[in-house]
Amino acid sequence: MKALVPRAFYLDPPEVVARELLGKLLVRRYEGKRLVGRIVEAEAYCGIDDPAAHAYAGKTERNAVIFGPPGFAYVYFIYGMHYCLNISCEPKGHAGCVLLRALEPVEGLDVMARNRGLAPGSDLRLLTSGPGRLCQALAITRLTHNGIDVTSVRSGLHVEDDSRAAGSVEVSRRVGIRKAADRPLRFALAGNRFVSR
Numbered sequence: 001m002k003a004l005v006p007r008a009f010y011l012d013p014p015e016v017v018a019r020e021l022l023g024k025l026l027v028r029r030y031e032g033k034r035l036v037g038r039i040v041e042a043e044a045y046c047g048i049d050d051p052a053a054h055a056y057a058g059k060t061e062r063n064a065v066i067f068g069p070p071g072f073a074y075v076y077f078i079y080g081m082h083y084c085l086n087i088s089c090e091p092k093g094h095a096g097c098v099l100l101r102a103l104e105p106v107e108g109l110d111v112m113a114r115n116r117g118l119a120p121g122s123d124l125r126l127l128t129s130g131p132g133r134l135c136q137a138l139a140i141t142r143l144t145h146n147g148i149d150v151t152s153v154r155s156g157l158h159v160e161d162d163s164r165a166a167g168s169v170e171v172s173r174r175v176g177i178r179k180a181a182d183r184p185l186r187f188a189l190a191g192n193r194f195v196s197r
Helices: 007-011 014-021 109-116 131-137
Strands: 025-030 033-045 073-078 082-088 097-107 157-161 169-172 186-189
Touching: 007 014, 014 033, 014 097, 025 097, 033 109, 033 131, 082 131, 097 109, 097 131, 097 186, 109 131
Parallel strands: none
Antiparallel strands: 025 033, 025 157, 033 097, 033 186, 073 082, 082 097, 169 186
């Protein structure tokens, strides 16, 4: 049985939430369908004490979501071409978030492929392996999703728990950053082929 992941889940520090999100389902309602992926890779960003975090320079209009209550989507645009989806965590006023880096596609694969501009039957790894790909596959944008409540089914984007055991977790350095790059804050399901490379 699937259950909505509640707000209290996101009250913990980012490194705890990132690990605990593995195996959960990210669900997007889109054009009357459910687009669903199992979270297989996530990175923790630890607020004002983390030089790699958007919160490091303090609260701004752009990053205000990650200083707010836990359980809200923080979406940003990077390299002039990709959206990235994060979920805020920690109590209100304490900045922190988790970047979702990869999903294992579960439902709505045909729509995900179309959103990615891929032919039907393409390698499933190309759908949601990587933060930019997963946002494109699920049609997640800053304009539409930044600041929405991922603990509410009414928001169109939420996280569910189907009680499936996540399995063993690999911990490593975060990807694609220069500052605080040595911190072991990237969490991935060991051996899952959808983890980004």
